[in-house]
Amino acid sequence: MISAIPAFLWPVLGYLFGSISSAVIVSKLFRLDDPRKVGSGNPGATNVLRSGSKAAAVVTLIGDVLKGVLPVLLAQYAGVSNGVLALVAIAAFMGHLFPIFFGFKGGKGVATAIGVYAALAWPLLAVFASAWILTALLTRYSSLSALVASAVTGVASFAVFNQAHELQLIGAVFWIVAFTFQRHRENIERLKSGSEGKIGQKVKD
DSSP, X not given: OGGGXXXXXXXXXXXHHHTSOHHHHHHHHTTOOOGGGSTTOOOSHHHHHTXXXXXXXXXXXXXXHHHHHHHHHHHHHHTOOHHHHHHXXXXXXXXXXSXXXXXXXXXXXXXXXXXXXXXXXHHHHHHHHHHHHHHXXXXXXXXXXXXXXXXXXXXXXXXXXXXXXXXXXXXXXXXXXXXXXXXXXXXXXXXXXXXXXXXXXXXXX
16 A cells, blocks of 8 residues: 555655644643743754653654654655655655644754654664764753764764665755754854853753
């Protein structure tokens, strides 16, 4: 059944799947404030956590990761080409950033990127997680950890996808890395000025 889906529809499905805003849906289910209207305004797990509900934040995080995992895994199961698979990965990630169902106002994409990396190749997930944890332990900056981990994952993709027919997958990883940096531009400015909040530090809204 799933193999009967035309190749050109897979990126569309990936985008629509990525457009499901876990933060908004979970906040409604937990009767919390709309994450787009509180704190940083970012519909992600971190902002949901500011509501005081750790359970809601965890569910949001899982939902955002699954948005990256499921479309890519399903496309792989359907036997699509690496070119189409790369487009599905990008589309799912971009759906989170610019969700059609929620006014194109999405999150920063780190959790969904993690899901994409995990589905494409587990070594990418291992590299990202290791770099994030090490940077977080050394600096206690969550945003810097995400940026360093993303950059390292981009470099690692050359080793993970080292066959000629896998070049499209490297391109997908670098697309995601580039937009991860773009979405963190305000964090980068705060890191430069020394005003970025650290992990465990209460951030003023």
